[in-house]
Amino acid sequence: MTPEQTRALDDRVLAIEQALSADDLPATSSLIADAPTHEVVAVIERLDARRRAVVYRLLPKQRALEVFEDLPASLQGDLVDALQDSEVAAVFADLDPDDRVRLLDELPASVAPRLLRGLPVDERTLTAAVLGYPQDSIGRRMSPEYVTLRPSVRVSDALARVRSRVRDAETVYTIPVIDDARTVVGVISLRDLLGGADDDTVGALMSEPHTATATDDAEDAARLCADLGVLALPVVDSEGRLVGILTIDDAVRILEQEESEDAARQGGAEPLRRPYLSTPILRIVRSRVVWLFVLAVGATLTVQVLSVFEDTLAQLTVLALFVPLLIGTGGNTGNQAATTVTRALALSEVRTRDVWRVLSREVRVGALLGLLLGVLGFAITSVVFDLQVGLVIGLTLLSICTVSASVGGVMPLLARAIRVDPAVFSNPFITTFVDATGLVIYFLIARAVLQI
Template identity: 70%
Template sequence: MTADFRDDMTGAIHTISQQVNSRDLTGVARLIAGRTTSELVDVCERLTEKQRAVVFRLLAKQQALEVFEALAPALQSDLVSALRDSDVASLFASLDPDDRVWLLDELPAAVAPRLLRGLPDRERELTAVVLGYPKASIGRRMSPQYVTTHPDLSASQTLARVSAGLDHAETVYTIPVLDDGRRVAGVVSLRDLMAASGETVIAELMSQPHFSLATTDAEDAARACADLGLLALPIVDSESRLVGILTIDDAVRILEHEETEDSARQGGVEPLRRPYLSTPIRSLVRSRVLWLLVLAVGATLTVQVLEVFEETLNAVTVLALFVPLLIGTGGNTGNQAATTVTRALALGDVRSRDILRVLGREVRVGFSLGLLLGALGFAVATPFYSMPIGLTIGLTLVAVCTVAATIGGVMPLAAHAIRVDPAVFSNPFISTFVDTTGLIIYFVIAMAILQI
């Protein structure tokens, strides 16, 4: 996207906002006329909830459907609250079953049943299938609309099935092959079907299937789909019978959602689930205040440590000068380790059972970093203060970096082992914990060397 295009969109969005506020609906309609779906999505993401509803009502029906499908589920929920029941019913029915479930998860509990009752029987049944699985499972995100074939069918017969299912199937590029018990026996690609002669039986074309249980964590299944480079991943029940399919675009959507959550929690905030400019101020405050209160309580531990060692500080006041340096270095070292290991967990590079291997690696990494920083601290502090002070700073940096890297590396794995989001135990909590332990290490070393 060029800078000129961004400037044009920013100006247009500002003008649309002003015209909506002044009730110049003719001017708004003129400005949004001819805009692409992606441009209109960008406009809607930057308007307030009421402004968004006004703009949405001015769109042509087909374009309104396209824009609605492209919006984040949280913004769809806002529109559902703002539009008339007849408009909502039409929009809701136009969504695929898996997309409906994303929206239903955002809606108030009292609204969801009303929307489901308004669906045609067939669509309500498909949506109910997806809703029946736990929220964190891939069954909740799969599509129950697919085309299948049988090992004994021919390529031409399967292509006929594909043609008949084009209007409702989520994808036809990867086709599950089911045996007589509806168990997944293999998969066949549309490319191989079209390249084969019409008489070729599917048993000769199908390949070994990769599939996931419907109760598997959604992020794990999406990661498997992406890592294996699959266009679609069959989703099965405990008896390997097909119940749905996960397409690569839905897998990417799940991974982006999880990445957003992890990034937010590593920064000490709750995920917004909607674009920043369309998030109400109260929601921004609510996403941050709880974490700030928790971290503020945790920070009182640092105050308590300083109070315990108050006599040490009074005896050698120069020690106070290095407190920010030491706790800052420890916090940064712990955060680096936590971020690296959390990312490795997300990518599947490490598992909870690798905790001892990670522990050993981070002890060595932290010790190496501590030696480098400790030598630098000793070299800088000694000429300006004294040899004992320089030695205290140097040894403290070695110890703090070792402890911080170890804690930062192990804590995400421990969280994962007890089924807690590793991002929750990442940067904010690790910084608070390392600050406290770092100060204790600092004063213990100082008392031993300086004989206080």
């Protein structure tokens, strides 16, 4: 949003909060009546649970459904707790099957069966099919509502079929083409259908299909959809039969969630999975405290290293002045490498089998960075202190940068190899590891150069 739009939204939120505080429901209703759906969503995301439910109930039925569909699944779950059963049942029945599954994942186990029982039989069957796939698979995020065509169908008949299903399908802009065994043999766009002659067959106009398997990781399938630049990606079972479709908007949503998760873990916290202002304080604390304990325990390695080299520090106290500089530089170098490689993994630019190539590149990158920083550190330290201390700092920067970049580049690949989120192995753990090893390198070089 532009600064002007942000200010307008902030003013609207403030006005709504003031109206709610004064229990002025007519004023609140008028404030949200003319607001675009995305603004109403933004307003609801910034309110507490009670006010969120009040604002939602003031929306007309159709508008309420639009807003509900655009809310994060976590806030949808909060609203389910606040609304009456009849209100929840009406909204739940109007959701698409994949959106229902996202909501069910956020609800207590005791609530989900009750909501499912209230669905019509056909909708319950579609939803249950999506629920049957593993939690992080694309099958869990696909839509089972789609239009299919056969290769032998004429364009005129195909368009008639699309028109008859346009309100029920998730999308009609990309249509899978299947054979008698429901195997995907091609895809055809609505544009190609409209541009074809009435007597042309679908098979003559269709293109080669790209598909994802229902058990594939959701992020991998979403990345494939985005990389191909397609509006929808057919999802098939292990035998190649069509079971669903992934639309580009759902793919983008998956990628945004994964980016948020990686960013949080690289910063040493768990993802909130909901807007910051609507997240309870205790949940924010829980998302951070475990990591802080882990990193605090890891930091004891640094303390142990300092205690081992206590005599070296006592003989030349000037060495202590450079400890923050050196471990900070090492941590930053490792984090840069880890962030770059983690991103390359997410984009499928590197694989775990590329570990030696990545290590080779990062050794050279780290050595060049260390050489540049080392020469600068040597020059400045030699002038301020003496030549020997400058040599220690220069050699240490060269060594630490080389080691840090190498470790930072390889750790995400090792994490992927053992099926751990690479972001977990990134900044926090690398910083802790490099702090300890960097100090060992520093004091060993100091002992060798200064003969202490």
